[in-house]
Amino acid sequence: MNKIQSLKIRRMEVSDIAPLANIEKQCFSRPWSAREFGHLIEKTDAYYLIAEVTDDHGARKVVGTAGMRIVCGEGDIDNVAVLPEFRNQGIASALIEGLLNAGREKGIEEFTLEVRVSNASAIRVYEKAGFVSEGIRPGFYEDPKEDANIMWIRKKDPAN
Ligand SMILES: CC(C)(COP(=O)(O)OP(=O)(O)OC[C@H]1O[C@@H](n2cnc3c(N)ncnc32)[C@H](O)[C@@H]1OP(=O)(O)O)[C@@H](O)C(=O)NCCC(=O)NCCS
Known part of the structure; x- marks a missing residue:
């Protein structure tokens, strides 16, 4: 594991696209391409964050x-x-917190996602972050085929 010295969470920029495509390849069986990330930057309904760390020599890495x-x-x-050698140091949790805060600032109160049922670290x-499992979507994923756990953060009921 590469221990992180400092962590910065910030909006995705055009210069991040190449390193992000590399992260995708290392993390997913069906990775998004640099081109797909390029399209996202132009979309107004998309909000993408990246985690950047600084090593002992002051070099920054996405x-x-x-x-x-x-x-x-x-x-x-x-x-x-998150790149395998940087996991279990709270980076994904910081990214999710950043997304939830940004969404709430825009007035969004409900959030959802899908995750492979076997992906214990992601579910954790x-x-x-407050997500609760609301059901299973059978055979949602390919490579390998697997069910998805559908998770939600729902709007708080003011009566409770
Ligand atoms: C899922 C992923 C993003 C997590 O990133 P991360 O930076 O390691 O996450 P964090 O460090 O914030 O938290 C990981 C948590 O999982 C826990 N964990 C790690 N391995 C685990 C396991 N096998 N079972 C249960 N929990 C586990 C850690 O202990 C930690 O919880 P804690 O803070 O209570 O100790 C990363 O593993 C990853 O990129 N996986 C491949 C891509 C992927 O599956 N993405 C999710 C798609 S829905």
Whole structure:
């Protein structure tokens, strides 16, 4: 594991596209391409964050990403990924917190995402952030085929 010295969460910029495509390849069986990330930067309903760390020599490196699309007033979170050698240091949790804060500043109160049912570390990250499992979508994922756990943060009922 590469221990991080400092962590910065910021909006995705054009210069991040190449490192993000590399992160995708290392994290997903069906990675998004640099071109797909390029399209996202132009979209007004998409909000993508990246995690940048600084090593002992002061060099900066993009090590993680998480995105949100605003669909019908809900925050739809996807593409949460952290390079393997930087995991278990709170980077994904910081990215999710950044997305939720940004969404809430825009008036969004409900957020959703899908996650492979076997992905215990991702589910842990989402539960810590307040997501609750609301059901299973059978056979949602390919490569390998697997069910999706559908998770939500719902609007707080003012009566409770
Ligand atoms: C899921 C992922 C983004 C998590 O990133 P991360 O930066 O390591 O996440 P964090 O450090 O914020 O939190 C990880 C949590 O999972 C826990 N964890 C790690 N391995 C675990 C396991 N096998 N079972 C249960 N929990 C586990 C850690 O202990 C930590 O919880 P804690 O803070 O309570 O100790 C990362 O593993 C990843 O990129 N995976 C590949 C891509 C992916 O699956 N993305 C999610 C798509 S929905």
